[in-house]
Amino acid sequence: MFALVDCNNFYVSCERVFRPDLNNKPVVVLSNNDGCIISRSEEAKALGLKMAEPVFQRFELVKKAGVFVFSSNYTLYGDLSQRVMETLRGVAPVIEIYSIDEAFLDLSGLDIDFQKWAEEIKKIVWRITGIPISIGIAPTKTLAKIANKAAKKGNGIFIIRNDRHRDCMIRNTAIEKVWGVGRQYSKLLFRNRIFSAYDYTLLDDNWLRSQMKVMGLRIKTELLGESCIPLELIIPSKKAIATTRAFGRKTKSKRLLKEAVSTYAARCGEKLRKQSSLANLITVFIHTDPFNQNDLQYNKSKSITLPVATNCTQELIKYALKLLDDIFLPGYFYKKAGVIIEGLEPQMLWQPDLFEALNREKYNRLSVVVDGLNNYFGRDTVKVAIQGSGEEWKLRQEKLSNRFTTNWNETLVVKV
DNA sequence: TCTGGGGTCCTAGGACCC
DNA sequence: TCTGGGGTCCTAGGACCC
Structure with a gap:
């Protein structure tokens, strides 16, 4: 379960x-x-x-x-999420953190009364973190998702205990609500007169495979109560990292785009070093505001394979700016830009370039120091000069609450 | 005035290898 | 008449998730 x-x-x-x-x-x-x-x-x-x-x-x-x-x-949500997950880990050791607000727990082999157990966990998480949760329990992850939805409608706990119960649930679940069935597949299924999760389980395997590939087949198996999507217990390192933002205000200025793009590249570098990886490919894109039909539209991206895999901020910025230079056209009002790095590999496996003059060892030590300072004193305490202040393009965040749990200057103040 | 961000997996098809 | 067989790697595109 x-x-x-x-x-x-x-x-x-x-x-x-x-x-x-x-x-x-x-x-x-x-x-x-x-x-x-x-x-x-x-x-x-x-x-x-x-x-x-x-x-x-x-x-x-x-x-x-x-x-x-x-x-x-997100600083606040990320921190509270960690607290919830740690609390869950305490009560159920086999846990997959599926997203910022969701976790799958493995209950197989536990000889417990699920209802009582779930009630207890709800209480504990609430007491320790102040966050209300819902719990769905079922023989497969896909069915647990369905159970969780039912739990949200009721009192926060829902268990699919047996086949009869499972059958009843899938008959009452619209196919577009099933985990793994998105908008496109829903359309396809509607066209074929498939409306409930139960209808879906009657579909022919060959047809499913041809139309929805192995994922489609897995969904059917899971709906029938046979688990085939296991818990992911090891957090895999990321295969791609992106930092992309819409600007608070649109801009024509290349200088501001350079500031934004180098800031995003720096952010990518930080994330990269955090998981001890190196990137081989970097992409930069810029585009205008697609919602403003009065403005002339422009949408462009470009990638470059790095000569040597790197996680050095200065180097990422250098290539990002070169790419920006290649795709920038004057005269447009730009609304959004992004930096994406791919081809990530473990830092341990780094292969040097025989003829390279750059002293990477030195840059690596610098990165460690800079990351340490920024970690302690706050983001961008030390940064590359071209990143600028961000004053003219940074996010609009007019209704931001305090970072109550992660910043001493923003803790809750109680007046007595 | 004003419309988010960051990921994953799967497959087909082409290039290439021996 | 008629030209092998068995692979891997890479990329783009399409789907999905939160």
């Missing part, structure tokens, strides 16, 4: 941990740049605010209903 633990309205719940006055009030959290609604309290859902809706389109309702609005505060 598997349990899927999912934090309820996670980002909103994080904001509420330090703002209990927001309980029972409508609260939403926005995407980067204060663009779209990405987390909603139950009260906000009841008002009709939709997931991924641009908030400016609902400004009137937000104002009238007194909705509390927050910019996303």
Whole structure:
């Protein structure tokens, strides 16, 4: 048996941990740049605010209903997520952290009353972290996902215990709600008169394989109660790392694009060093605002294979700027840029270039020192000069809450 | 004024190897 | 008449997830 633990309205719940006055009030959290609604309290859902809706389109309702609005505060959410996961690890040692707010637990071989066990875990996580969770329990991960959805509608716990129960659940689950079935596959399935998870299990294996590949086949097997998607217990190192952002304000200025792109490249370098990897390929893209049909549109990306695999910020910036130089055209209003690095390999396996003059050892030591300083004193305390201040292009984050748990200057203040 | 960011996996097809 | 067999690696594109 598997349990899927999912934090309820996670980002909103994080904001509420330090703002209990927001309980029972409508609260939403926005995407980067204060663009779209990405987390909603139950009260906000009841008002009709939709997931991924641009908030400016609902400004009137937000104002009238007194909705509390927050910019996303990933420092806070990441830290609270870690606390939840550590707590879960304490009660169920075999755990896969599936996303910032979800974890699969392996319950096989545990001789326990699942209902009581789940109630206990809900209580513990709530007591230790202040985050409400829902738990779905079932014989496969795909079914645990379905159980979790049912749990969210009820009292937070739902168990699929036997085949009869499983059969009943899949008959009542719309196919587009099944884990692994997205928009495109839903369309395909509707065309073939497949509407429920149960309908799906009647499909012919050959047809499934030809249309939805092995993933489609796995979904069927899992829906039938046979587990074939195992828990991933080892966190694999990333195969690609990206830092991409829309700007707070659109810009024509190449200087500002250079600042942004070098900052993103630096961010990629940090992430790369954190997992002790090197990159072989770097891509830079820039584009205009696709929503503004009055502006002339431009959309371009370019990649380059690095001569030697690296995780050195200065070097990543150098190539990123060269790529930017290649694709930049004057005259457009740019809204977004990004740096993506791929072809990642473990630092341990590094192969030097026989003829290279650059003293990499020196740069590596520098990186360690710079990362240490920035870690201690705050991001970008030490940076490459061309990164600039970011004043003119950085994210809009007008409703940012404090980083209560990770910054001494932002801890909760209680006046007595 | 105003619309997010960061990932993974699978497959087909082409280039290439012996 | 008629020209092998068995592979790997890489990339682009399409799907999915949160």
